[in-house]
Amino acid sequence: MAAPCRTDAIFETVVEEIETNEMCSKKAASLAPLVLHMVAECPVTKARVCDLTLPHCTVNTPVFMPVGTQGTLKGITVDQLEELNCQICLGNTYHLGMRPGPELIDKANGLHGFMNWKRNLLTDSGGFQMVSLVELSEVTEEGVKFRSPYDGKEILLTPEQSIAIQNSLGSDIMMQLDDVVSSTVTGPRVEEAMHRSIRWLDRSIAANKNPDRQNLFAIIQGGLNSQLRKACLEEMTKRDVPGFAIGGLSGGEEKDDFWKMVTLSTDHLPRCKPRYLMGVGYAVDLVVCVALGCDMFDCVFPTRTARFGSALVPWGSLQLKTKQFAKDFQPIDQECQCATCRRHTRAYLHALLKCDTAGMHHITVHNISYQLTLMRSVRESIIEKRFPEFVKSFMKRMFPTSDQYPRWAVEALASVNITLD
Amino acid sequence: MKLEISQVVQGCRLGALTGLGKTAQHSLETPGCLLYTRCGSVPHLTQDTLHTLTSLPAVTQLTLATLAEHQEVLEEFKEGARKFAGLHDTVVYCSLHDPAAPNPPGYITNKTVSVWGSGGRIELTVARYMALQAAIQPDWYQSMADGETGQENTSRKRVRKAVDRTLSHLDECLVLHQKMQELKEVEIFGVVEGGDVREERLRSARETAKRPVTGFVLDGFQSGVMGADLRSQLIAATTAELPQDKPRLLQGVGRPDEVLDCVEAGVDLFESFFPYQATERGCALCFDFNIEPDPERAGTRTPTVLNSDKEEIITGELLRENGDGSGDAPGKMTCFEKDLRDKRYREDFRPLVLGCSCYCCRNHQRAYVHHLLVTNELLAGVLLMLHNTAHYLSFFQALRRALAQDRLPDLKKQVLQCHQGQ
Ligand SMILES: [Zn+2]
Ligand SMILES: [Zn+2]
Numbered sequence: 056m057a058a059p060c061r062t063d064a065i066f067e068t069v070v071e072e073i074e075t076n077e078m079c080s081k082k083a084a085s086l087a088p089l090v091l092h093m094v095a096e097c098p099v100t101k102a103r104v105c106d107l108t109l110p111h112c113t114v115n116t117p118v119f120m121p122v123g124t125q126g127t128l129k130g131i132t133v134d135q136l137e138e139l140n141c142q143i144c145l146g147n148t149y150h151l152g153m154r155p156g157p158e159l160i161d162k163a164n165g166l167h168g169f170m171n172w173k174r175n176l177l178t179d180s181g182g183f184q185m186v187s188l189v190e191l192s193e194v195t196e197e198g199v200k201f202r203s204p205y206d207g208k209e210i211l212l213t214p215e216q217s218i219a220i221q222n223s224l225g226s227d228i229m230m231q232l233d234d235v236v237s238s239t240v241t242g243p244r245v246e247e248a249m250h251r252s253i254r255w256l257d258r259s260i261a262a263n264k265n266p267d268r269q270n271l272f273a274i275i276q277g278g279l280n281s282q283l284r285k286a287c288l289e290e291m292t293k294r295d296v297p298g299f300a301i302g303g304l305s306g307g308e309e310k311d312d313f314w315k316m317v318t319l320s321t322d323h324l325p326r327c328k329p330r331y332l333m334g335v336g337y338a339v340d341l342v343v344c345v346a347l348g349c350d351m352f353d354c355v356f357p358t359r360t361a362r363f364g365s366a367l368v369p370w371g372s373l374q375l376k377t378k379q380f381a382k383d384f385q386p387i388d389q390e391c392q393c394a395t396c397r398r399h400t401r402a403y404l405h406a407l408l409k410c411d412t413a414g415m416h417h418i419t420v421h422n423i424s425y426q427l428t429l430m431r432s433v434r435e436s437i438i439e440k441r442f443p444e445f446v447k448s449f450m451k452r453m454f455p456t457s458d459q460y461p462r463w464a465v466e467a468l469a470s471v472n473i474t475l476d
Numbered sequence: 477m478k479l480e481i482s483q484v485v486q487g488c489r490l491g492a493l494t495g496l497g498k499t500a501q502h503s504l505e506t507p508g509c510l511l512y513t514r515c516g517s518v519p520h521l522t523q524d525t526l527h528t529l530t531s532l533p534a535v536t537q538l539t540l541a542t543l544a545e546h547q548e549v550l551e552e553f554k555e556g557a558r559k560f561a562g563l564h565d566t567v568v569y570c571s572l573h574d575p576a577a578p579n580p581p582g583y584i585t586n587k588t589v590s591v592w593g594s595g596g597r598i599e600l601t602v603a604r605y606m607a608l609q610a611a612i613q614p615d616w617y618q619s620m621a622d623g624e625t626g627q628e629n630t631s632r633k634r635v636r637k638a639v640d641r642t643l644s645h646l647d648e649c650l651v652l653h654q655k656m657q658e659l660k661e662v663e664i665f666g667v668v669e670g671g672d673v674r675e676e677r678l679r680s681a682r683e684t685a686k687r688p689v690t691g692f693v694l695d696g697f698q699s700g701v702m703g704a705d706l707r708s709q710l711i712a713a714t715t716a717e718l719p720q721d722k723p724r725l726l727q728g729v730g731r732p733d734e735v736l737d738c739v740e741a742g743v744d745l746f747e748s749f750f751p752y753q754a755t756e757r758g759c760a761l762c763f764d765f766n767i768e769p770d771p772e773r774a775g776t777r778t779p780t781v782l783n784s785d786k787e788e789i790i791t792g793e794l795l796r797e798n799g800d801g802s803g804d805a806p807g808k809m810t811c812f813e814k815d816l817r818d819k820r821y822r823e824d825f826r827p828l829v830l831g832c833s834c835y836c837c838r839n840h841q842r843a844y845v846h847h848l849l850v851t852n853e854l855l856a857g858v859l860l861m862l863h864n865t866a867h868y869l870s871f872f873q874a875l876r877r878a879l880a881q882d883r884l885p886d887l888k889k890q891v892l893q894c895h896q897g898q
Contacts, residue, residue, distance in 0.1 A: 125851045127853045129854055130854030130857075132859075134839075154851055162825070382553075395522070398562040402560070411519050413518075414517075
């Protein structure tokens with residue numbers, strides 16, 4: 056599908072810059088509204104630092120993207136998110152497509168206008184939620200069939216409809232509808248899903264009404280089977296899509312299988328396009344998967360766990376609802392610069408959690424700050440060529456002793472030349 | 477603390493409470509309201525969202541009801557509830573009850589009152605009450621009181637007992653107050669009880685006024701316990717017995733029409749739990765208090781908007797009659813607000829109130845808040861609380877301006893117009 060010409064001066068400059076890089080020259084000619092500028096690459100691991108220019112602002116990667124499922128990030132205002140230096144967050148197509156619906160969001164000037172968020176948005180395809188949240192969903196070649204939990208009506212979500220909704224939402228990055236199979240499933244169903252996801256990618260590309268302002272990412276499938284993953288990578292990278300997601304993981308599979316599929320994917324993905332690892336957000340997973348070459352991450356965990364009173368810290372987490380914090384007059388993390396840690400103690404948050412939602416909001420602010428700060432530190436260490444040292448001290452801080460390091464993480468890091476002590 | 481009355485208009489006292497706080501640098505204009513909190517926090521709001529609002533009251537109200545369970549923690553913390561709650565530059569007043577969470581009756585004894593924390597009932601003797609105040613270290617607090625006179629058929633005898641007990645609590649509080657190092661330079665307000673019995677009201681006022689108190693809390697006038705006319709008469713009779721130069725704080729009254737009545741009866745200070753209650757019912761305060769003959773704003777409230785607002789009151793009350801089952805009754809919807817859950821706001825891309833400069837109205841639309849409410853998103857509470865607080869504070873500003881310009885009748889007419897046709 057031919058994209059309309061764009062004469063945006065800023066984009067042209069960056070394109071030129073990238074064209075000096077041999078490997079990226081061919082792909083950068085694409086007219087997608089996205090430019091990836093490689094800032095630094097770790098000489099030891101596969102980690103990389105990029106400036107990803109999207110329609111609403113530039114995103115510094117590696118990046119964690121907080122999830123704002125229904126057009127809002129769990130009690131946090133858009134100004135607070137900006138204050139936290141969040142450059143991109145997620146919206147869920149399934150939820151927003153149901154309520155308030157694409158027509159209304161269209162009238163509100165897209166999801167950006169509806170929630171008054173001035174930076175970038177990424178939307179998923181809606182398929183994952185359908186398969187995981189809705190009983191009785193059925194996948195056919197046409198799409199995903201399911202019963203609406205709101206009015207009981209049968210609905211068919213096709214790749215075209217998913218893109219149409221995402222076009223209404225106006226997100227900066229859209230995801231193709233993929234045929235999601237649980238990562239614990241094996242056998243022919245996985246292969247079928249992989250091939251179908253490729254066919255659905257082509258239908259999604261053809262359906263995108265706004266290729267000049269909305270980027271469509273492909274999702275690599277293939278379960279935990281290397282052959283299928285490779286086949287999927289080979290086919291999908293033939294398409295001129297602006298970015299790739301690694302899908303079908305983070306669904307309860309063994310971590311040994313997980314990291315091998317991640318590293319296999321990044322080995323075969325083009326260097327000059329962003330790589331988004333879907334649904335990954337635990338600190339250790341983030342750091343390891345950056346080392347394996349991923350750029351973008353999302354996860355509901357930091358915000359969800361905040362609502363249960365769990366605050367993320369470099370040495371794990373604090374369950375602030377437990378009694379041990381009732382008289383603990385330190386901030387959550389002495390070194391954290393977030394609005395919560397600058398003002399409040401663990402003891403006060405412990406008390407407030409019993410009484411008002413503001414308690415949760417304080418922890419949500421802190422947890423988002425923790426995730427974004429972690430990624431900023433990762434980024435700086437890569438630029439300053441000390442990423443392996445960063446990883447080592449990060450692991451030391453996270454685990455009391457080295458025999459508590461998860462084996463998969465040790466092995467994954469070893470595969471990219473970081474040997475933990 | 478000093479009350480400076482600059483003008484008395486139809487019984488309304490326009491002035492300012494000055495010399496507030498330990499450094500005596502704060503002041504609060506009257507008639508005015510205190511900032512409502514639960515456990516030291518304005519509901520739903522973090523400090524950075526709260527401070528998107530300008531001209532917040534200089535005084536924050538803490539409640540023993542939401543802090544009593546943390547007594548041990550506060551005692552170990554030693555630096556008072558203001559610092560504990562991360563409230564920096566504010567004057568702190570500590571009341572006994574949470575005005576938005578009425579207590580079940582039947583737990584008051586001669587020597588004790590009770591509050592309900594997250595872990596259940598906490599019984600307070602005067603000694604414990606004062607120990608709590610010493611741990612909280614407010615700038616000013618009310619004495620312990622028996623305010624249980626609001627039930628139907630409360631006997632005269634029970635009302636007299638409430639007055640007697642409250643006076644004796646006050647005397648005990650004053651004795652302990654003198655002895656406690658933590659409460660040095662802290663001010664105490666005496667509580668005037670007396671239910672709906674005129675003689676008891678007068679006796680309570682006279683007796684309390686004889687004690688060395690800085691001001692007075694008028695208790696037992698909560699919305700719903702008596703008719704508006706009776707309340708106005710009783711408050712006027714009570715305040716006539718109180719010294720003119722001391723402030724009067726009215727508990728449990730927050731509706732704008734009731735506030736206006738009570739200001740005319742001589743009340744200076746109110747609590748601001750009403751915006752919180754509206755927020756909990758998913759409503760945005762929208763009553764009009766603009767009396768400036770401002771041509772630019774004249775067209776903002778078209779008759780169509782008014783009519784549609786009225787319809788909604790009826791449906792709103794029907795919908796909410798059964799309450800939401802939560803512990804703190806958000807109360808019934810009033811004509812001073814609109815129910816943003818209502819379908820009519822689904823595609824309404826206007827701010828909650830045209831011309832409002834709060835964070836919510838500057839950044840968001842009714843359709844968005846409607847969406848947040850129907851999807852049970854936490855941000856709904858945040859945005860509504862910001863708007864409702866801003867609207868309520870602006871109402872008090874408009875009230876003071878109207879008094880200064882001797883235009884109270886115009887303001888009343890404007891605020892009460894939503895009553896018409898009901
Ligand atoms: Zn923090
Ligand atoms: Zn507003």
